[in-house]
Amino acid sequence: MPYPEGHKLKVRQHIITSAAKAFRTHGVQNISLPYIMKGAGLTHGGFYSHFQNKDQLVMETCQFAIGDTIETLQRVADKNKDEDLLPIEAVIEFYLSPLHRDQSEIGCILPALSGEIPQLSKQIREAYTQELQHFIEFVTNMAEIDTSAGYALVSSMVGSVALARAVSDAKLSDDLLQAGRMQAKRIIETATHQTTTPTKGQGD
Incomplete structure (x- = not known):
């Protein structure tokens, strides 16, 4: 009996979702494909029906995870429209909160992978770079600041979360x-x- 239409895409998405949770929590190099497939409720043998290799999975997972984080932060901003906080202030409060720090499995993947990305393949680094640029664009536009300030803002946000998760105190x-x-x-x-x-000279 053939699978229903869209079945393969759904299975693929299950694998990416499982990978996102695993990579956010444990990084890339410490996670095996069988672990990811088990998290998706599948056997290891089915992996290569959907992806050429682990690198392809990592690249697509980065894209999925950043898109997921942007959607989450947009909801946070929209939810606080009637509050005293500006949208970007609500995003900052959420991103740099103990809740986001402690729930790494569903949090932003940028601080989770920033330390090991330089050790991975060129293709993965390029994918990570592209998704970082998407995140910077999102934050910069919401804050209504120039790109240089956006770089500083995102660096501060991502770096603070990475350090807050790393320390034992x-x-x-x-x-x-x-x-x-x-x-x-x-x-x-x-x-x-x-x-x-x-x-200087304006308004004279």
């Missing part, structure tokens, strides 16, 4: 998140001030 971890929130908002305030302040 709970208070230090919380302090790193708090400092990251303050720094992220300071970057936005500085960038906004620079774009709204008249240059």
Whole structure:
């Protein structure tokens, strides 16, 4: 009996979803294909019906995971439209929260993989780079700041989460998140001030 239409695409998506959870939690190099397939409720032998190799899975998982994070952050921003927080402030508060730090399995994949990406293939690095650029564009547009300030903002956000997850001292971890929130908002305030302040000679 043939599988229903769309079955293969659904199975493929199950594999990518399982991989995203595994890579976010444990990284790429420490996770085997059988582990990922088991997480998807499948046997290892079926993997190569959907992907050429692990590198292809990693690349597609990066794309899926960043898209998933952007959707989550957009929902956070939309949910806070009626609050005192600006959309980007709501995103910063969520991204640099203990909740996001502690739920790495469903969190942003950028801090999870940033330490080992340089050790992986050129193709994976290119995929990671492309998705990082998508994330920077999303954050920059939401904050309504220039690209240079967007680089600084995303670096502060991703770096703060990576360090907060890495340390063994709970208070230090919380302090790193708090400092990251303050720094992220300071970057936005500085960038906004620079774009709204008249240059010398204007208004004379």
